[in-house]
Amino acid sequence: MKHLNKLFAAGLLFAGLTSQAQNGDNPWAVSFGANAVDTKVSADGNSSPQFIQLLNARDNWNILPSVSYLNVSRYVGDGFSVGLTGSVNKIDKWLERVPGTDNTDAILNPGDLSYYAVDAVIKYSFQDLIKSTWLDPSINVGGGYNFFGDASAGTVNGGLGLTFWVTEGIGIQLQSTYKHSFDENRVADADVxxxxxxxxxxTFRFGGKDTDGDGVYDKDDACINEPGLKEFNGCPDTDKDGIADKDDACPEVAGTPEHNGCPDTDGDGIIDNEDACPEVAGTKIMNGCPDADGDGVADKDDKCPTVKGAKDNGGCPWPDTDGDGVLDKDDKCPTVVGTVANNGCPEVSDEAIKKLNDYAKTILFNSGKSSFQQQTYPVLxxxxxxxxxxxxSKFSIEGHTDSQGSDSLNQKLSEDRAGAVKTYLIENGIDASRLTSAGYGETMPIDSNKTAKGRANNRRVEVKLKK
Structure with missing residues (x-):
């Protein structure tokens, strides 16, 4: 008995370490406590119990005031479990027929017979059927071998049980088992x-595996190696947004189901981690940023957010400084009024060309040279x-000579004089890319070379507009 008491204490310690679970989760169960043996039989002596007297423990029950039974069982599925029960007791109340009477039983002391029993049990639980988390009625059948003092025999068993689950894994167990013996005699120490x-x-249930210790057993845990929540089948919800991390595109930031767990702070339909302006409602085409003036440039990048402008000008409209209808970006003469046809620059009029050539005709060179006479500089x-x-506008400077001298000398002189004019213009601010020069010698006279006046007219510089 002393050892059974130690077993009871160990069981209580074990109960403190067991987790809550259903039978399918924790398939093993250990039960221990006290047992009572009732030897009451019916009046006809056929070993059938009088159930109406079962609760008359004071008269009929043999009770050992200690831990006196131990049951170990294994859940096998569908409400069934199988197990083995060992029990001990001391029989000091033995009911048998009073000799010479027809229907009188007497309670006798057979001499404190030792009682031992080993029983195999098949139990069916109704807990799932009644859908209760705490009330667990059951029935059981099985067989065993029993010792009453020096007598021993096998029995066929059947019984009823009721367990009250204080937690899902710890219960208070009550059970009554009818043990039918085929030994019909009732002689103490000789019959069973x-x-x-x-x-x-x-009773304590245990044996379920919970790798991550989250209270959800591995067989039901969708995230076996991560502690989680029962409502998410054992998976975590780090940001507590109601979406399990494994299904959450933004597991560390609370979001909404329609965005797969990601937040959309400004409510524009674009999640924050894809929204270039997460706190200001915008449009998808602007990556979540607003475009107040509708010019295709997001306000955050728009230098003129309230005025529709051009993307390549920072969202601002291009200026037209000279007001000629050609935007400065396309206007080659942005500060001078021109024409669209001439890229915003003024077009050279015939009058201007005439004026240029009138001036050019008065350019005077030193005789036989390409150097200018002093009075020519104002003209230039x-x-x-x-x-x-x-x-x-681009111009061509052309040089011509009279027929005096050799052709080769006249050709070179005409080229040098045209080049001298071009050089002067460049040195005084005219872009070189706008000017070309050529010499034609005496090949293109405009007057007769037979007179001094005619030869003077042929020695000339002309300015022509290049188109």
Missing amino acids: PTHIQHFAGL QAITAILKEYPS
């Missing part, structure tokens, strides 16, 4: 009577001023 054995004790300055009025 049909009897009823009652049990009252604690006037030509320069006219060319600056047409900054996008």
Whole structure:
């Protein structure tokens, strides 16, 4: 008995370590407690119990005031479990027929017979059927071998049980088992009577595997290695947004189901981690940013957010400084009024060309040279001023001579004089890309070379507009 008491204490310690579970989760169960043996038989002596007297423990029950039974069982599925029960007791109440009477039983003391029993049990639980988390009625069948003092025999068993689950894994167990013996005699220490054995004790279920210790057993845990929540089948919900991390596109930031667990702070339909402006409602085409003026440039990048403009000008409209209808970005003469046809620059008029050539005809060179006479510089300055009025126009400077001298000398002289004019213009601010020069010698006279006046007219510089 001393050892059974130690077993009871160990069981209580074990109960403190067991987790809550259903039978399918924790398939093993250990039960222990006290038992009572009732040897009451019916009046006809056929070893059938009088159930109406089962609760008359004071008269009929043999009780050992200690831990006196131990049951180990294994859940096998569909409400069924199989197990083995060992029990001990001391029989000091033995009921048998009073000799010479027809229907009188007497309670005798057979001499404190030792009682031992080993029983195999098949139990069916109704807990799932009644859908209760705490009330667990059951029935059981099986067989065993019983010792009454020196007598021993096998029995066929059947019984009823009721367990009250204090937690899902710890219960208070009550059970009564009818043990039918085929030994019909009732001689103490010589026979094993049909009897009823009652049990009252604690039962503990265990054996389920919970790798991550989250209270959800591995067989039901969708995230076996991560502690989680029962409502998510054992998976975590780090941001507590009601979406399990395994299904949450943003597991560390609370979001909404329609965005797979990601937040949309500004409510524009674009999740924050894809929204370039997460706190200001915008449009998808602007990556979640607003575009107040509708010019295709997000306000955050728009230098003129309230005025519709061009993308390549930072969202601002292009200026037209000279007001000629050609935007500065396309206007080659942005500060001078021009025409669209001439890229915003003024077009050279026939009058301007005539004026250029009137000036050019008065350019005087030193005789036989390409150097200018002093009085020619004002003329060259006037030509320069006219060319600056047409900054996008290109001109050709052409040199001509009279027929005096050899052709080769005249050709070279005409080229040098045209080049001298070009050089002067460049040195005084005319872009070199706008000018070309050529010499034609005496090949293109405009007057007769037979007179001094005619030869003077043939020695000339002409300025022509290149188109």
